[in-house]
Amino acid sequence: xxxxxxxxxxxxxxxxxxxxxxxxxxxxxxxxxxxxxxxxxxxxxxxxxxxxxxxxxxxxxxxxxxxxxxxxxxxxxxxxxxxxxxxxxxxxxxxxxxxxxxxxxxxxxxxxxxxxxxxxxxxxxxxxxxxxxxxxxxxxxxxxxxxxxxxxxxxxxxxxxxxxxxxxxxxxxxxxxxxxxxxxxxxxxxxxxxxxxxxxxxxxxxxxxxxxxxxxxxxxxxxxxxxxxxxxxxxxxxxxxxxxxxxxxxxxxxxxxxxxxxxxxxxxxxxxxxxxxxxxxxxxxxxxxxxxxxxxxxxxxxxxxxxxxxxxxxxxxxxxxxxxxxxxxxxxxxxxxxxxxxxxxxxxxxxxxxxxxxxxxxxxxxxxxxxxxxxxxxxxxxxxxxxxxxxxxxxxxxxxxxxxxxxxxxxxxxxxxxxxxxxxxxxxxxxxxxxxxxxxxxxxxxxxxxxxxxxxxxxxxxxxxxxxxxxxxxxxxxxxxxxxxxxxxxxxxxxxxxxxxxxxxxxxxxxxxxxxxxxxxxxxxxxxxxxxxxx
Amino acid sequence: xxxxxxxxxxxxxxxxxxxxxxxxxxxxxxxxxxxxxxxxxxxxxxxxxxxxxxxxxxxxxxxxxxxxxxxxxxxxxxxxxxxxxxxxxxxxxxxxxxxxxxxxxxxxxxxxxxxxxxxxxxxxxxxxxxxxxxxxxxxxxxxxxxxxxxxxxxxxxxxxxxxxxxxxxxxxxxxxxxxxxxxxxxxxxxxxxxxxxxxxxxxxxxxxxxxxxxxxxxxxxxxxxxxxxxxxxxxxxxxxxxxxxxxxxxxxxxxxxxxxxxxxxxxxxxxxxxxxxxxxxxxxxxxxxxxxxxxxxxxxxxxxxxxxxxxxx
Numbered sequence: 001x002x003x004x005x006x007x008x009x010x011x012x013x014x015x016x017x018x019x020x021x022x023x024x025x026x027x028x029x030x031x032x033x034x035x036x037x038x039x040x041x042x043x044x045x046x047x048x049x050x051x052x053x054x055x056x057x058x059x060x061x062x063x064x065x066x067x068x069x070x071x072x073x074x075x076x077x078x079x080x081x082x083x084x085x086x087x088x089x090x091x092x093x094x095x096x097x098x099x100x101x102x103x104x105x106x107x108x109x110x111x112x113x114x115x116x117x118x119x120x121x122x123x124x125x126x127x128x129x130x131x132x133x134x135x136x137x138x139x140x141x142x143x144x145x146x147x148x149x150x151x152x153x154x155x156x157x158x159x160x161x162x163x164x165x166x167x168x169x170x171x172x173x174x175x176x177x178x179x180x181x182x183x184x185x186x187x188x189x190x191x192x193x194x195x196x197x198x199x200x201x202x203x204x205x206x207x208x209x210x211x212x213x214x215x216x217x218x219x220x221x222x223x224x225x226x227x228x229x230x231x232x233x234x235x236x237x238x239x240x241x242x243x244x245x246x247x248x249x250x251x252x253x254x255x256x257x258x259x260x261x262x263x264x265x266x267x268x269x270x271x272x273x274x275x276x277x278x279x280x281x282x283x284x285x286x287x288x289x290x291x292x293x294x295x296x297x298x299x300x301x302x303x304x305x306x307x308x309x310x311x312x313x314x315x316x317x318x319x320x321x322x323x324x325x326x327x328x329x330x331x332x333x334x335x336x337x338x339x340x341x342x343x344x345x346x347x348x349x350x351x352x353x354x355x356x357x358x359x360x361x362x363x364x365x366x367x368x369x370x371x372x373x374x375x376x377x378x379x380x381x382x383x384x385x386x387x388x389x390x391x392x393x394x395x396x397x398x399x400x401x402x403x404x405x406x407x408x409x410x411x412x413x414x415x416x417x418x419x420x421x422x423x424x425x426x427x428x429x430x431x432x433x434x435x436x437x438x439x440x441x442x443x444x445x446x447x448x449x450x451x452x453x454x455x456x457x458x459x460x461x462x463x464x465x466x467x468x469x470x471x472x473x474x475x476x477x478x479x480x481x482x483x484x485x486x487x488x489x490x491x492x493x494x495x496x497x498x499x500x501x502x503x504x505x506x507x508x509x510x511x512x513x514x515x516x517x518x519x520x521x522x523x524x525x526x527x528x529x530x531x532x533x534x535x
Numbered sequence: 536x537x538x539x540x541x542x543x544x545x546x547x548x549x550x551x552x553x554x555x556x557x558x559x560x561x562x563x564x565x566x567x568x569x570x571x572x573x574x575x576x577x578x579x580x581x582x583x584x585x586x587x588x589x590x591x592x593x594x595x596x597x598x599x600x601x602x603x604x605x606x607x608x609x610x611x612x613x614x615x616x617x618x619x620x621x622x623x624x625x626x627x628x629x630x631x632x633x634x635x636x637x638x639x640x641x642x643x644x645x646x647x648x649x650x651x652x653x654x655x656x657x658x659x660x661x662x663x664x665x666x667x668x669x670x671x672x673x674x675x676x677x678x679x680x681x682x683x684x685x686x687x688x689x690x691x692x693x694x695x696x697x698x699x700x701x702x703x704x705x706x707x708x709x710x711x712x713x714x715x716x717x718x719x720x721x722x723x724x725x726x727x728x729x730x731x732x733x734x735x736x737x738x739x740x741x742x743x744x745x746x747x748x749x750x751x752x753x754x755x756x757x758x759x760x761x762x763x764x765x766x767x768x769x770x771x772x773x774x775x776x777x778x779x780x781x782x783x784x785x786x787x788x789x790x791x792x793x794x795x796x797x798x799x800x801x802x803x804x805x806x807x808x809x810x811x812x813x814x815x816x817x818x819x820x821x822x823x824x825x826x827x828x829x830x831x832x833x834x835x836x837x838x839x840x841x842x843x844x845x846x847x848x
Contacts, residue, residue, distance in 0.1 A: 061721050134718050140695060141678040145644070145720060229696025230826065235679055236694065269584070275599040300681065301692045302699055305629060309622055316614040323610040324603065330573060331602065333580035335592045340585070348577065355573055359566040362614065366562060366621030368555050371628055372688035375681060375716035439559070441685025443716040446724035450712065 005408065005505040020105035021508060026091035026406075028112050033079055033087060034475070036119065040074035041471065043067045048430075048464040054451045064447040065132040066148070072135025077157050078119050080391055081249065084256035085202075086115075086167055088398045089195050091406055093171060095499035095506060096189055098180025098515040103173040107166050115163035122156030125149040134445060136246070139227035139238040143219040151220060154213045161206045164252075168202030171195055180498065182517035186280070189497055189521045190273060193280040194259030197287035201248045201255075205291070209245035212238065236301055243294035251290040254354075254386055255283055257394030258325055261347050264397050265329045267495045268344035269336025272522035275328045282321035289318040299370045308367060315365035322358050326351060341493075342416035346397030349424045353389030357382060360435065378438025384431045396423070396474065403478065404488030408505040411481040415473065422470035429463025496523045548686045548711070548732075549704050554624045555688040561620065565613065628689065630702070636669050639751070639838075641830045642693045643676035645722035647713060648831070652838065654754065655745040659728030661713065664738035665705050672799055673699045674830045681717035684730055690716055698800050705732040755839025758832055762824070776821065777814045783844035788815040802837050 006023045046067050050058040094101050102108050131153040133142040142150050175196050215226050225231030227238040266273045295311030329351055360382040364370050404410055433456035442453045491500040502511050583590055641648040649661045663669050675695040683690040691701045715726035759765055767776035786794045790813045795801050809821035
């Protein structure tokens with residue numbers, strides 16, 4: 001190891017906390033997100049232990065309500081939304097387009113500080129006594145009736161939102177302005193198309209969340225009638241505003257995951273992604289139509305039946321591009337040369353779990369069935385299939401795929417495959433029974449429940465135990481490999497992407513000579529029979 | 536019959552729940568087909584095209600657009616069918632209720648209070664006769680709750696500040712869960728009750744046994760006098776106010792030239808926000824009763840005014 005890379009360039013604390021290197025900022029994000037993931041996971045563990053029996057035995061109702069609120073707030077805003085964009089995206093985007101850094105390196109660092117400030121404010125709300133409104137902050141409960149740290153928690157989310165906006169902005173400008181010579185839009189890897197779509201949503205939707213939280217705090221603090229009918233407000237107005245952000249936010253969470261899957265499926269079947277242009281435009285279609293479906297969270301709220309009709313229709317429409325992507329990934333496998341390395345196992349798990357999550361999304365878009373299933377465990381199961389089965393699985397897949405590039409080390413393939421398989425089974429055992437619970441009518445956010453629901457709850461809690469162990473495993477074998485693993489070559493997967501054309505880990509400024517792109521992405525064909533160098 | 540295909544699912548107990556069950560079965564079958572096909576292809580491709588397996592990899596599909604168009608179209612048509620099916624059942628479930636037997640539901644943290652017109656009141660329980668549509672008039676005293684009967688596959692939020700109508704009908708006598716489905720605070724999961732569906736004869740007996748000394752309408756009449764409403768609305772007063780006899784269910788001309796039907800919602804709004812919809816040719820002089828009357832009292836006033844419907848003005 002002669003030349004210095006971005007990790008060995010400087011070892012001082014100052015060089016980390018004042019860095020403007022996108023790769024180091026990605027590492028800062030990565031460390032922060034692990035921390036938040038395990039806090040949110042701890043809350044989930046407590047919830048699943050409590051729900052193993054129908055009675056209240058572990059915690060009181062007030063504590064239970066604070067647990068699921070904390071789980072939701074931390075996982076949505078401090079793990080899922082920043083997960084792929086801010087860690088993998090931050091690290092890989094400039095490498096993928098052949099740039100030295102993002103367009104605004106200092107803004108990138110500022111976005112991390114804002115994120116951490118928001119995180120600390122939210123953690124303070126939790127430590128001071130918690131919040132019991134649910135992550136949705138529904139009014140008038142949150143503005144008048146809740147006796148908890150609502151404004152502090154909302155302030156944390158409000159602050160973190162600015163970090164999202166800055167990251168989105170940075171990606172949009174970077175992808176527009178800093179592409180290497182020859183890297184036209186249709187030569188961009190699909191990961192970038194989906195991050196671009198994600199960034200557009202981040203920039204357009206997040207301000208609406210900020211406004212909504214501000215209005216909520218105004219009503220709670222000053223008693224101005226906005227959402228509370230007693231002082232002239234309308235509670236449904238809050239839901240419209242909140243979901244106008246929070247439904248597109250679902251696509252903020254899943255689009256980057258889909259982007260990662262394109263890279264994985266293509267690399268490990270040694271083949272170009274089938275229907276490249278369709279998949280690229282599907283990302284943008286999802287981002288656009290995703291803004292028009294928010295009312296499907298309100299089919300039983302008392303909004304007009306005609307509004308429900310329109311939102312139901314749009315919700316079916318937004319499912320079409322997602323379905324197209326699944327078909328294209330499957331078609332990519334056709335006549336490929338498929339390697340079952342750990343990232344590919346995650347990718348295959350993603351396709352299966354995302355499809356189940358997507359299909360059950362159709363159940364909920366279907367008006368009459370939603371009347372029965374909304375606010376039950378069916379919804380809980382559905383969005384965990386998308387968020388955890390989809391997004392978190394893709395995150396782990398991407399993390400393993402780019403791990404050699406990020407750390408310059410190879411992880412243990414044996415342990416990685418074991419963890420991937422364990423996560424798959426643990427996940428299904430945890431969340432599939434929740435579909436059945438929901439169909440039988442068990443409402444969500446229930447601390448105690450009628451005894452006939454216990455069987456499925458016990459199965460779910462058992463699955464959660466497996467899942468918890470499985471999620472801890474990468475912490476150990478990846479952590480070990482970061483320090484003691486075999487050194488990785490520049491291109492361990494034998495992949496054609498630009499990020500693999502520089503050393504692992506990359507030097508401080510990524511590329512010595514400016515790379516020039518002359519081909520379409522995913523040109524695996526000519527090295528079709530070649531085995532990866534480390535195999 | 537098709538309900539038995541879903542072994543874990545309890546059969547629904549109303550005409551509408553059968554429609555929802557059929558829809559659920561349809562959705563499950565579509566999903567099973569899609570997942571079956573997808574998993575078959577994934578397994579097939581993963582097995583046949585695994586690295587190192589000698590097989591035909593020539594003649595890859597190059598031009599993809601006709602594949603794209605066909606599976607886009609197929610998805611769209613399939614989704615459109617499900618949309619239309621789901622929407623048509625939805626409109627039946629939430630159709631404007633037939634005004635037969637009214638039951639009044641007040642939700643508050645953390646209980647369901649139900650009242651029959653005869654004054655029979657219950658907490659966390661609701662007795663109803665079978666095979667007869669019942670119109671629920673629901674209001675919330677505080678936060679948003681949601682009235683959910685899984686056996687009927689039926690749910691509706693109860694949002695504070697407005698009345699919500701919902702029609703329920705049960706086919707079979709029995710005890711069924713009533714849940715609050717919208718998170719409403721500390722004891723949300725304790726806000727559960729039961730629906731007791733009875734044979735019509737048993738229900739009449741129950742009503743008689745439970746009958747209190749006064750009906751909701753007569754209690755409302757008493758409130759009407761205590762709160763001073765009668766001072767202006769009963770004629771003979773010094774202030775001119777519209778008479779309320781025979782008003783319920785009739786169109787009322789407003790001062791802005793429009794007309795509204797004097798239903799429960801209009802009467803409720805007129806008590807709480809009297810200046811928002813003033814009757815034509817009257818002065819907006821009535822004070823608001825916002826914060827002065829509870830949802831229980833409001834219901835009684837509305838029922839009293841409704842009971843005047845038969846009187847001529």
